[in-house]
Amino acid sequence: MRIIDQIREMRCWSEAGRRESNHIVLVPTMGFLHEGHLSLVREGRKRGDRLVVSVFVNPTQFALNEDYTAYPRDLERDRGLLEKEGVDVLFHPPVEKMFPKGSQTTVEVERLSPLLCGAFRLGHFRGVATVVLKLFNIVRPHVAIFGSKDYQQLQIIRRMVEDLNFDVEVVGSPIVRGKDGLAMSSRNAYLSQEERQAALSLSRSLRKAESLVRQGERESGRIIHAVRAEIEKGPLARVEYVSLCHPASLEKVEKIHDEALLALAVWIGKARLIDNTILKA
């Protein structure tokens, strides 16, 4: 596995690969890899013949009060994991090369970004869209793989790619969960044992909602109420939002007609956790 930290070198590697008609796959990550990331990597392996994984903790997607400095990092461990998966390139550019002084151009997916998580994390999706666009221009992948836990992010990237005519196939990969049901997240590292136990209410509440829908419930208000109640049973959880919305526009729905996204964000201690599921009527 080659480790590249120079933007120019990454670009040359990709251009050479394209000239040899390689199909290049990119899995963008912020590192501190877990099984969720590795499932993206394995999906990527299937989708092309050259696989690049970027590890870059993007400062522009953290608000000032957020956990940019605390965000867990372990490049050596990431490197070992990616090596084992047969990744071709680990791209790990330094922050000051990605966002040099004077850098001021941003990308905004205007209607999708302020919804759901965007209402609480100001500027977050602007930072995400901007860095992903930059990675697309540097790595020039044919395919890019994103996890579905970050469902809004996935929709925003899809929209950006379409709106800005990027020639990249965006693939969404299913949420990977621990045996206890907790969705994999690098931020799970923040949880104490007790908090991890409390965090299980997130996935439990989604299963609860699915069960209600199977029983015929269609009213968003009642489903959201039940989901909140499930989470708020425990004393350690603080709900940020629970929302039922259209799976593409992310606009709120009053009732489930065909299918709807149930998305939620919950604070457990200092970890802000998100989870979601598609409810099918």
Added chain:
Amino acid sequence: MRIIDQIREMRCWSEAGRRESNHIVLVPTMGFLHEGHLSLVREGRKRGDRLVVSVFVNPTQFALNEDYTAYPRDLERDRGLLEKEGVDVLFHPPVEKMFPKGSQTTVEVERLSPLLCGAFRLGHFRGVATVVLKLFNIVRPHVAIFGSKDYQQLQIIRRMVEDLNFDVEVVGSPIVRGKDGLAMSSRNAYLSQEERQAALSLSRSLRKAESLVRQGERESGRIIHAVRAEIEKGPLARVEYVSLCHPASLEKVEKIHDEALLALAVWIGKARLIDNTILKA
């Protein structure tokens, strides 16, 4: 000359050219071509072996109160002119394909855009940056040529290309003027004979400033005063702004140290005209 109005066809043409190692040059225009555009086309001819000229009146760079519908168009004439210049492709996509319903992603060069013209044309440079980025992704040029009359636009595109890691060489081409000194602009078509005469005060005022600087003047305030006075001599001109600023950051300067951009916008009747020059101390 091939005329392409399908985004997909344009993309395929460019990809095929790249595979054959052609050096592709793009000259983005809004059509109604004049000698200024043709000088960009000739510059483009020298810079590569495949030359694409786009003709697209971009609605997103016009504010609601501006002249989008009135903007002059004459595709047949443009086509004839480009054919004569040996252009390879005239790319002329329909508006509804460039900005389909649901399209919502924008690009903002945050500090450069609100200055100068951007202070009067809200959202203008967001529209410009977004459409140019789209054209870059569709045409995938190695080189793109822009005129220096739209000096702020040129700086914004340069900044965007650098910030977003586009692998495109941005070339600025000098202002082309009529024999009477008036900078070429499609909007000169709005001028009556009398107004055109009045519009000569723009370039005259720039020459006046250059002469003051040659005589040793360095104070922005005095130079701007003299420029305004020259323009306001005539009754038909209404100054929107006259500004002396840093040629790269576009921030106002109080004094000319090394060199400075003198930029101005003036209304003559219903034509909003811009012009500029670099003053060298």
